[in-house]
Every structure is written in structure tokens, then in C-alpha cells.
Amino acid sequence: KAPNPMIDIEDSPLYINNKLQAWPEGEEARRAGISSLGVGGTNAHIVLEEPPVVEPSDAGSRPYEILTISGKTKSALDNNAQRLADFLRANPTVNLADVSYTLQLGRKPFEQRRVVAARNVAEAIEVLESGDTRRNFSQKTAASNPNIIFMFPGGGAQNPNMGRDLYETEPVYREAIDLCLDLLKGELDVELKSLIFPADEKLDEARELLKRPSYNLPAIFMTEYALAQLWQAEGLTPVALTGHSMGEYTAACLAGVLSVADALAIVTLRGKLFETLPEGGMISVPLPEADVKPLLVEGADIAVINSPSLCVVSGEVVAIEQMEAILAERDVDFRRVPINVAAHSAMLEPILQPFRKRLQQVQFNPPQMPFISNVTGTWITPSEATSPDYWVRHLRHTVRFADGLTTLLEAPDR
Secondary structure, eight states: OOOOTTSOOTTSSOOOOOSOOOOOOOSSOOEEEEEEOOTTSOOEEEEEEOOOOOOOOOSOSSSSEEEEEEESSHHHHHHHHHHHHHHHHHOTTSOHHHHHHHHHHSSOOOSEEEEEEESSHHHHHHHHHHOOTTTEEEEEOSOSSOOOEEEEOOTTOOOTTTTHHHHHHOHHHHHHHHHHHHHTTTTSSSOHHHHHSOOGGGHHHHHHHTTSHHHHHHHHHHHHHHHHHHHHHTTOOOSEEEESTTHHHHHHHHTTSSOHHHHHHHHHHHHHHHTTSOOEEEEEEOSOHHHHGGGOOTTEEEEEEEETTEEEEEEEHHHHHHHHHHHHHTTOOOEEOSOSSOTTSGGGHHHHHHHHHHHTTSOOOOOSSOBBOTTTSSBOOHHHHTOHHHHHHHHHSOBOHHHHHHHHTTSSOO
16 A cells, blocks of 8 residues: 555556456456565565467267276275266266366376276266276276287177277278278178178178178278277377287288288188188187197197187087097086187198288288287297298197287286
8 A cells, every 4th residue: 555655656557456356358368476475585476377268179079088087095096086076066067078188188197097988977977986897997007108019809709890889980990991991892792891880680690691701800800900090099009919810910910011901811811711611610628738639639639729728629520529529528618619610720721822822922021010929929020920931820820829928928017
């Protein structure tokens, strides 16, 4: 009320603000200086500026939004999840896409993590407070940026409508699928898209037709390839790759060994060649490799080693039936694999030469990203990756998937 008389307030643009009053918007941003003067000389001064006007974001292009929560301890994580639910309850009209964005980019991540997917605010509150472990995914991580490995399944993983929601809502995924479908034009006697994304009344027919290797192998490849493109577009870059049987072609493609066109052509030919063979069979056996070998009958081979105590035996139908009888007699709980091809067995010998002939026309390149060899169970070498003979052995011999996982898990934070 009584400034220093040496300050000529009257003739300056300044005034003493000694009462509450409105501060209307002007052409320039409003700015204010705030001082904190310490008796001992520890003074602080900050200048505040009003934030720029932000255009409202859209409601989000995805049916689900991902909400990420973290905490230093489990109790802190639970508390932060409840606080988020309380905030959403108090702000029911908030844009859930904006909430997702802020949680992912505006918060420091701690060891204890939780992820929730929800379609709207009401569902987010319900899931956060439910404690349902099928909807609340919690994990403790030792590293803020763990190493990511992309893993690709092989034949038998197909289903009608696999990836359909992604195809309809994710442009990156859709573009990758459409590219593969274009590359396959004229290669098959059916429109593959109609089997992957069938009409409702054609669902059972599509499921049956997708049992054919010439259809399901390219369908699985393009699904894997599109998923990988989508994850990478979201910023999730793998440090290494592995594939199960046919899935190794997807790994090789992403590693730059094969072009998308060549990879599709090879897996499609692989499927067609399978269909020229007599019917075979495969059974999953919950025993170590060393215990399975003595039980093998003529016409049966160990096709896959999935874990230290789980193998798959492949071969002629008669041989598989004999194996089932032997296992049943020993009270081993085997399971028939729903496939009529004896993959990775001696039954494939007649198709190896035509497969090699096609491979010799392919331009192979040294891998630009490390990936696991099914044949050796360790890192593939440039000479292996670029050799047609390697890919012939890959078709015929045992898939040492368990050894590959052991190799991958030698490094921490994966």
C-alpha cells in the first residue's frame, strides 16, 4: 500500500497487486514471477507461463486402451491402481486414450508393473478394482528396458479369424497382411483372405480348409510377419529372434536373410510339397529325448524337442499307432497332434530335392539380426543362413527348440 517513494510506479507499466482481481487473457501468454526470499540469503525466483491451448484429442482409434501402472513396492502398485480408479470415477468424461498416453509417457516406471486393457472409463474402473488376474497383468522387472525376443510358432498354430480385430483397427498390421496377400496372388487355388477372415456362415469350412499345409503355412507366416511389423511400429524392437519350425522363416525374413516374397514362396511350396506325401502323424510325448529314443519303432523319428521333458514323435501312421501302443503300455500320457503330415521325419525324403531346387533360386543374405537355428539350437551363422542345404536340413531334421530357449536365456533381462 505504500511502496518505496523512489519507485516511480505511477509512470511505469507496473502496479502493486494488493487485492484479488481477474487476469483476463490477452494476445500474449500470461506470465507471472514468484519469489521466495530466505532470511539467510537462499532466494528462489521462478517465472510461470500459462500453457498453450491444446486441441482435444480424438476418442482413440483402438477399441481398447492400455493403462500402465507401476510402483516401487507391491503395496505402492496396488495403491496407485486404486488412485487411478478413483481419478477415473471422479472424472468420468476423461478421454481414456489421453489417460493411457500420459501414464505411458508421463510417469517414471518402477520395478512393480501392472497393465490393464479397457474399452472405456467404466470398464477401466471395474477391472482396476476387481483384482481379476485375467485382466490385471502384474510383473516385477529388474530392468527398465528388458531385452525383447520375438518368437514365432510353426504349423498347427492357425485359426480362422486370427488377427481379424488387428486387421480391422491397425493400419500397419493391415498393410502387412495386404502386401502378403498381393504377393500370393496366383499361387493358390483359393483366396486365402476368405479363409483367414471368413464370413460367419463359412467359419467351419474355413477351419477345415486351413488344416491343409499349403493354406495354413502362408497364413501363419503373414500373421507372424504382420504382428512383428505392428510391434516394431509401436517401438518394441527385438534384440534377437527365434521360430519354431516354419516360424524360423519369419525370423529369417525379419533378419534380412529372405525377402518377404521369397519367404512366402518357400513356406507355400513347403505346404504344397507336404500335400504330395502319404498321410503321416505326430504325437506329443512328455518324456526327455534320451527316454524317447529307445522307444522309437521303424518309421518314427523325434521331430521336435520342445522342452527338456517334452518331445514330438513323427512318422508313418502305422509307426505312430505302434508308438501310441508302446506309450500306453508304459502309462505315458501322450497326445496326438492334430496334423496329418509327418513333419521332420524320414517321410519327407521324397520332397527334399524339389525343395532344394527352389531354394537354389533364392537370394539369401547374411542375417542383420541374430536368430536361433532350430537345427543346432544355437545362434545361426552367416554361412548356414545363406546356404540352401541348411534350409533343407531344417525341413528334415529335429527341431531343437528347447536348446534354442536355453541359448536365449543365457543372457539376463530377457
